[in-house]
Amino acid sequence: MIELASKYDCIGEYLAKVKKDKATLFYSEMNNLIQRLSPEKPLPPSAYKFENWWGNDQKSHTQSRSWLSVGWKxxxxxxxxxxxxVFVRATANTRRNSYE
Structure with a gap:
């Protein structure tokens, strides 16, 4: 089991178990995952309004560490x-670039 450091790590934990190369997660599903750890804090309003919130850049979007760290983008x-x-499996090259 992955040790969770952020409330968003549960998204990465879920994706780590997915066998396919693509996973579609509805906001309600992600909120259900998050609220198991942090009942009062679902996805923030910015996650609903701004694509940038979902950016695959862990330096400026710390929540992206949850999916990048398990090989997804x-x-x-x-x-x-x-x-x-929609989350897709990252290639080794994509992962390397995400962490630089």
Whole structure:
């Protein structure tokens, strides 16, 4: 089991168990995951309004560490902001660039 340091790490923990190369998570699903650890704090309003919140850059978006650290990245071209986010497996090159 992955040790959770952030309330968003539960998203990464969920993705780490996914066997396919693509996972679609609805906001309600992510809120359910988060609220198990932090009942009073679901996804912030900015996650519903701004694509940048879902950026694959752990330096300026610490929440992205939860999915980048387990080998996933967001694909906003296939996501619908405010409804669902599509995560895809990152290639080794993509992961390396995300951590630089």
């Amino acid at each position: 967001t694909d906003m071209s296939r996501s619908e902001l405010g409804k669902f986010i």
